[in-house]
Amino acid sequence: MNITVIHERKRATEHLSFAGKSVFDLLQQINVSPEAVIVVRNNDVLTENEILNDNDEIQLLSVISGG
Amino acid sequence: MKMACHKCAEKAVIALQHGELCKNHFLSYFEEKVFTTITKHDLLNRKDTIGIAASGGKDSLTVLYLTKKFLKKHQFPSRFFALVVDEGIAGYREHTLKDLEMFCKKQQIELKKVSFREAWGATLDEAHPKINKDTKKKPCTICGVWRRSLLNRHAREAGATKLVTGHNLDDEAQAILMNMFKANVGLAASLGPKSGIKEREGFVPRVKPLYFCTEKETRLYAFLKGFTVNFAECPNAREGFRIAIRDFLNDFEGRYKGTKQSIVNSFLEILPLLKEKARQDTTHPQACERCGEPARQTVCQACALQEVLHAP
Ligand code: SF4
Ligand SMILES: [Zn+2]
Ligand SMILES: [Zn+2]
Numbered sequence: 001m002n003i004t005v006i007h008e009r010k011r012a013t014e015h016l017s018f019a020g021k022s023v024f025d026l027l028q029q030i031n032v033s034p035e036a037v038i039v040v041r042n043n044d045v046l047t048e049n050e051i052l053n054d055n056d057e058i059q060l061l062s063v064i065s066g067g
Numbered sequence: 068m069k070m071a072c073h074k075c076a077e078k079a080v081i082a083l084q085h086g087e088l089c090k091n092h093f094l095s096y097f098e099e100k101v102f103t104t105i106t107k108h109d110l111l112n113r114k115d116t117i118g119i120a121a122s123g124g125k126d127s128l129t130v131l132y133l134t135k136k137f138l139k140k141h142q143f144p145s146r147f148f149a150l151v152v153d154e155g156i157a158g159y160r161e162h163t164l165k166d167l168e169m170f171c172k173k174q175q176i177e178l179k180k181v182s183f184r185e186a187w188g189a190t191l192d193e194a195h196p197k198i199n200k201d202t203k204k205k206p207c208t209i210c211g212v213w214r215r216s217l218l219n220r221h222a223r224e225a226g227a228t229k230l231v232t233g234h235n236l237d238d239e240a241q242a243i244l245m246n247m248f249k250a251n252v253g254l255a256a257s258l259g260p261k262s263g264i265k266e267r268e269g270f271v272p273r274v275k276p277l278y279f280c281t282e283k284e285t286r287l288y289a290f291l292k293g294f295t296v297n298f299a300e301c302p303n304a305r306e307g308f309r310i311a312i313r314d315f316l317n318d319f320e321g322r323y324k325g326t327k328q329s330i331v332n333s334f335l336e337i338l339p340l341l342k343e344k345a346r347q348d349t350t351h352p353q354a355c356e357r358c359g360e361p362a363r364q365t366v367c368q369a370c371a372l373q374e375v376l377h378a379p
Binding site: 009033036040045047048049061062063064 | 070081090287313321
């Protein structure tokens, strides 16, 4: 399936073809620690077990502060 | 599969070590944790005047909001104000300052501003190349020394008996490991929810209400409360060593939930011993002959850096 990932901190958007199922799988695929981000879909905060759907737009809020 | 809150079966927003929580139960869990930290570790009392070190980042907005809420809840008559240091870092601080000003206005919190330019005669951007040429000091070192000095001085001059900071569990776990890896036991004694070895002359004790909150919990709280946080990043990236420790801790926490908490808990067990040791070891700090701030030598580190800056 296709997933769009918006990285809040890097201000970058990434279009992925995703072979996994859950938020946890997605974070693994893009090599991001679940501890370092809050995952949001349509303004809803998702836990790691949440199942993703084709064409989901996922926002990653960075947890780490800037200075 | 949707995870449900273990208290009410609403949709969960976070999975913690002891179970999943929905938005409302997470917000009350977080606030309860902060308030318990304040009372259990005796961080604030009714007679305190409170300065809150603020930057505009999520930790500082959260700690401002919750300190205010705590004082109201417990009907403390304490005067409190936010204190921000403008280091003069182009492309960064002006953004977080704007967020902070808006926040304080909305929350009706008094905001005091001090700047490196006024205090030391130059912004960090201007001072760093010059000081670095003579001393090889990194921007973060200069920044930290100057900021600490100004926060203490201005908090004290405004009558503060406590200085609240937004340090969280991640900051503390990182600092503990960094000190251990570098065998810096002396510095370890200044960690803990309440820092400072003893009531030093002129030193405003620092307290950390977010001490037991992870960085992720704090970010989630700020997000769910709708606090606007800017993601401008300081161009003087953090020390590589700290980043390595941070990533290592996050990796471990992902695999073994509760790691950060355990590191801090074990540290708290030995902290009284470290503080006792430091109490015996330290020579009495004196007042800097330039600025009067507590210092180990006749001239404090902050004034020594200023001297380098203004050397012909
Ligand atoms: S990253 Fe370094 S220079 Fe930038 S604000 Fe933090 S301590 Fe100061
Ligand atoms: Zn609930
Ligand atoms: Zn001095």
